[in-house]
Amino acid sequence: MGDNSELFKRASEVIPGGVDSPVRAFGSVGGHPYFVARAEGCYVWDVEGRRYVDYVQSWGASILGHADRRVIEAVRSAAGDGTSYGAPTEREVLLAEAIRERVPSCQKVRLVNSGTEATMTAVRLARGATGRDRVIKFAGCYHGHADALLAAGGSGIATLGLPGSAGVPASAVADTVVVPYNVVPDVAEDVACVIVEPVAANMGLVPPAPGFLEGLRDACDQAGALLIFDEVITGFRVGSGGAQAMFGVRPDLSCLGKVIGGGLPLAAFGGRADVMDLLAPDGPVYQAGTLSGNPLATAAGLAVLAALDDGAYRMLAGRAEELGAWLTDVITEAGLAVQVPVVGPLLGVFFSEAPVTDYDSAKAADGDRYARFFHQMLDRGIALPPSPFEALFPSLAHPKDELERTADLAAAAARAIA
Numbered sequence: 205m206g207d208n209s210e211l212f213k214r215a216s217e218v219i220p221g222g223v224d225s226p227v228r229a230f231g232s233v234g235g236h237p238y239f240v241a242r243a244e245g246c247y248v249w250d251v252e253g254r255r256y257v258d259y260v261q262s263w264g265a266s267i268l269g270h271a272d273r274r275v276i277e278a279v280r281s282a283a284g285d286g287t288s289y290g291a292p293t294e295r296e297v298l299l300a301e302a303i304r305e306r307v308p309s310c311q312k313v314r315l316v317n318s319g320t321e322a323t324m325t326a327v328r329l330a331r332g333a334t335g336r337d338r339v340i341k342f343a344g345c346y347h348g349h350a351d352a353l354l355a356a357g358g359s360g361i362a363t364l365g366l367p368g369s370a371g372v373p374a375s376a377v378a379d380t381v382v383v384p385y386n387v388v389p390d391v392a393e394d395v396a397c398v399i400v401e402p403v404a405a406n407m408g409l410v411p412p413a414p415g416f417l418e419g420l421r422d423a424c425d426q427a428g429a430l431l432i433f434d435e436v437i438t439g440f441r442v443g444s445g446g447a448q449a450m451f452g453v454r455p456d457l458s459c460l461g462k463v464i465g466g467g468l469p470l471a472a473f474g475g476r477a478d479v480m481d482l483l484a485p486d487g488p489v490y491q492a493g494t495l496s497g498n499p500l501a502t503a504a505g506l507a508v509l510a511a512l513d514d515g516a517y518r519m520l521a522g523r524a525e526e527l528g529a530w531l532t533d534v535i536t537e538a539g540l541a542v543q544v545p546v547v548g549p550l551l552g553v554f555f556s557e558a559p560v561t562d563y564d565s566a567k568a569a570d571g572d573r574y575a576r577f578f579h580q581m582l583d584r585g586i587a588l589p590p591s592p593f594e595a596l597f598p599s600l601a602h603p604k605d606e607l608e609r610t611a612d613l614a615a616a617a618a619r620a621i622a
């Protein structure tokens with residue numbers, strides 16, 4: 205049997221911060237992460253043999269729950285035929301067709317390995333298509349870690365060219381404009397694209413205000429700029445057509461990830477055929493990838509999409525709504541102010557009196573209280589995201605009785621911190 209503390213000590217000596225992605229560290233909640241030994245359905249087991257009901261679900265990559273048999277079988281069978289060829293395969297065509305069928309704005313699709321690649325290339329493509337450089341993004345929206353999109357997420361007012369990370373030259377973000385979420389910005393005629401999470405899920409969960417997405421569409425049309433929806437979280441999660449179907453706004457380009465890979469490294473971007481045709485080898489905008497459209501990842505993606513029908517989405521949304529209402533009730537009964545926004549199957553938890561509508565109000569929520577709630581829940585065997593700026597991802601493998609148990613334990617956790 206392993207030991208979480210011992211492993212974290214060893215990890216920290218050889219891996220910066222002990223983790224391969226900073227969100228896995230317990231930086232904003234304190235303590236150190238549990239090391240996962242295995243997972244199945246709604247559960248993960250750590251190396252000490254402790255079981256948790258998992259609401260992280262690979263940050264949304266597992267919508268069917270962990271180790272779903274259909275996905276495992278698809279991957280196992282694909283692996284027997286070789287793991288990568290560097291030549292096209294039939295499953296890439298099938299997956300691109302399956303994406304286009306569900307997300308009609310994606311007239312053409314290219315598969316990549318990560319959401320970061322998808323957004324980075326979508327922005328390059330928008331710049332190539334318009335011959336313009338400027339990019340508008342929204343504070344608190346995360347679009348992966350490409351230089352140009354790591355501009356400050358922290359400012360409530362329009363901020364021009366402030367790098368959000370050391371090592372990002374000012375020149376890389378000189379054309380990135382950061383504006384507040386849920387307010388339609390002025391889009392000038394030198395803007396190549398506006399990139400947005402149509403439901404923001406990386407500053408906690410923040411739904412779009414009525415008219416916000418429509419307003420972006422109009423502003424982009426007026427200026428001749430492209431509208432990019434970063435649906436890396438919302439794609440195939442809030443419904444088979446993503447947030448663009450839910451809100452009835454058609455972007456020029458979409459970025460997809462997480463769910464579409466079924467827990468394997470796969471993401472995609474797609475959009476208007478006339479724009480997508482500007483990509484190499486047919487067009488002048490370069491993009492490539494040794495492992496893109498990987499045979500194991502496409503097998504997993506196809507298995508996941510095949511398992512997601514309208515009934516599945518109805519069940520996910522219904523359960524999230526119930527869980528959201530229960531959490532609101534039990535935490536409020538404990539005397540704590542809480543907001544539990546729910547969009548389709550996504551939930552957020554903000555310890556805040558007022559609804560959260562943008563990054564400033566998200567940061568104004570009580571992060572220390574979230575940290576204490578997180579640890580109370582973890583001690584009771586419920587794994588929430590280890591940061592107040594992330595969403596919860598209940599899966600199809602979270603049975604109703606486990607959600608009820610989560611709410612009961614949340615009542616005890618809330619009383620303990622009140």
Ligand SMILES: *Cc1c(COP(=O)(O)O)cnc(C)c1O
Binds near residue numbers: 317323435436
């Ligand atoms: C996770 C995420 C990304 C980055 O995807 P990676 O696969 O981690 O590179 C981009 N955009 C959004 C909205 C995300 O949630």
